[in-house]
Structure formats: structure tokens, C-alpha cells
Amino acid sequence: MNNKVLVIPIIIILYCFDILALSYVNGEKIKNDAKNWLKTFNVEENLSILPEIKYPVCDKIEFTNISTNYSLIKAQCFSPNEWSLILRNKLEKEKRKFNVKKNIEKKSKKPNFPEIEIFVLKQQLEKGVKISDLDITTKKVKKNFKSAGLITSREELVGKKTKVRIRRDHPIYAKYLKKNWLIEKDSKVIVENNSGPITIKVDGIALENGDYEDRIKVKNLRSDQVIYGFVLNKKKVLINPKQN
Structure with a gap:
């Protein structure tokens, strides 16, 4: 029990x-x-x-x-x-380190850019310097930069003035160069005024850049008067161009 x-x-x-x-x-x-x-x-x-x-x-x-x-x-x-x-x-x-190393290697892989030949300067040129043929050479580089506006011929460089400082061995773009105006600002010109049968010519200074038939401001060196005229060529500005 x-x-x-x-x-x-x-x-x-x-x-x-x-x-x-x-x-x-x-x-x-x-x-x-x-x-x-x-x-x-x-x-x-x-x-x-x-x-x-x-x-x-x-x-x-x-x-x-x-x-x-x-x-x-x-x-x-x-x-x-x-x-x-x-x-x-x-x-x-160890596995964590391997994964980290693998990720780093993956990130460090660089794309295979094609090789191209570009025009460069042999030496650095400051702003406002005219480029001569002796300043120019070529260089093979990897195309890992923007090519829009890139200078691709000697003709585009020779005789042009630098708009900014351009370093040696660097790609050259059109925006780095000044435009070749027919008449450049501050250059001496002949101001010609055609008034009927009378033609008056005086020395002047261009106050603006201009191409053919552009209307620009010029200063009459005789009277210091600022007037407008039309670009005829590298040296002449017409006040009243003759009508054909």
C-alpha cells in the first residue's frame, strides 16, 4: 500500500x-x-x-x-x-579576409580602353601664346577621357592662340584655343567712310573681335569717337559700305 x-x-x-x-x-x-x-x-x-x-x-x-x-x-x-x-x-x-580581398580585386579591375594617338604640346604654354608647328607632337594614350571637342589635326592648332594655360602631354580641346577672328580686339585698323563720291580714311582701334561683314565697335584715333563699322578684311572696317 x-x-x-x-x-x-x-x-x-x-x-x-x-x-x-x-x-x-x-x-x-x-x-x-x-x-x-x-x-x-x-x-x-x-x-x-x-x-x-x-x-x-x-x-x-x-x-x-x-x-x-x-x-x-x-x-x-x-x-x-x-x-x-x-x-x-x-x-x-580567413574566409572573411578572402571575401574582402576578392571584392577589392573585383573593384580594382580596370576596363580595357582602346589606344589612340592625340596631338599634345611639347611644353606648357601660357594663356595668349600663339602655337607654332614646333610646339606640337603626338602621343599614344588610352581613350579613357571625353573625345568631344578634341583637336584631331595640326591645322586646328598651328597659328591659334591659347585661351587658357595648356599643359604638356595633355589632350587639347577646341575650347582651350582662341578663335581666329578676321579682326581681333585692340588691333589697329583703317576706318573707311564712304559718303557719296567722297571716301575718308582714318586710323582706328578695333574694340571688338569680328569676322567678315560683322558689325563691330571701333575707335577713331583722330577724334577718339567710338563708331560702328563692318569688317571688310584683316585691316579695314567700313562705316558706310557701298551698296552693289
Whole structure:
């Protein structure tokens, strides 16, 4: 009789322990589930979690990768209790270094640009200097720069004045050069005024750049008067051009 009395409390105690065991999920359980999940992706497991940690019971623990290399994993429960935690998966340092090195090598790969021949200056020229044929040479370079407006012939360079300082061995663009005007600002000109049968000519100074038939301002050196005229050639500006 006494033996039967002792058996009943033991059974009750064991049953209570089973109930308690089913009421939570410990760290060991979470780690094992995460390990099996990582295996499906062929990822090594080196999870860090305390085995005695306890979370409310869960029907199924869901795992999500929240890093680029499975070093951080999110464990979540949705039923019958909702909870989540972040697991750290400590990967081998050697593999991390390899991945970093691989990424650096990938970024350092340069595109294979074609080689072209361009016109360059033998020496640096300052602003306002006229370029001669002796200043020019050619150079083979990788075409890794903009080619729009690039000077492609000697004819485009010889006799042109520099608009800005141009360094030696550098690509030369049209925007670096001054335009060859028929008459340039501050150059001496002959101002010719045709008034009926009478033609008057005086010396003047061009106050603007101009091409053929452009209307520009000139200064009459005799009277200091500023007047407008039309460019005829490199030396002459007409005040009242004759009508054909």
C-alpha cells in the first residue's frame, strides 16, 4: 500500500516536468534548428547562444538571413507565441579576409580602353601664346577621357592662340584655343567712310573681335569717337559700305 502511495507522487512530478518542458524553447533547441537551416544553404555553423536561455513555446521557428554572408540570422516565432531574436554566426576570419580581398580585386579591375594617338604640346604654354608647328607632337594614350571637342589635326592648332594655360602631354580641346577672328580686339585698323563720291580714311582701334561683314565697335584715333563699322578684311572696317 505504501509503495503505491509513493508511485503516484512520482508520476505526478514527472508529468509536471513534462508540462514545463513543453512550455518553453531553450537555447539548445534554437541553435539546433538554426544549424539544420544553415545546412540547407551549405553554410558553416558557429552560432553563439546560451543553451539555458528560454523563450515561450513555438510551433515552428522561422529563420532569416539579415546579413550578406549569414553572419547574422533572425529567429522568429509566430504561433502560439510571438517573439524574435538575432543570432550571431561567427564565420572563420580567413574566409572573411578572402571575401574582402576578392571584392577589392573585383573593384580594382580596370576596363580595357582602346589606344589612340592625340596631338599634345611639347611644353606648357601660357594663356595668349600663339602655337607654332614646333610646339606640337603626338602621343599614344588610352581613350579613357571625353573625345568631344578634341583637336584631331595640326591645322586646328598651328597659328591659334591659347585661351587658357595648356599643359604638356595633355589632350587639347577646341575650347582651350582662341578663335581666329578676321579682326581681333585692340588691333589697329583703317576706318573707311564712304559718303557719296567722297571716301575718308582714318586710323582706328578695333574694340571688338569680328569676322567678315560683322558689325563691330571701333575707335577713331583722330577724334577718339567710338563708331560702328563692318569688317571688310584683316585691316579695314567700313562705316558706310557701298551698296552693289
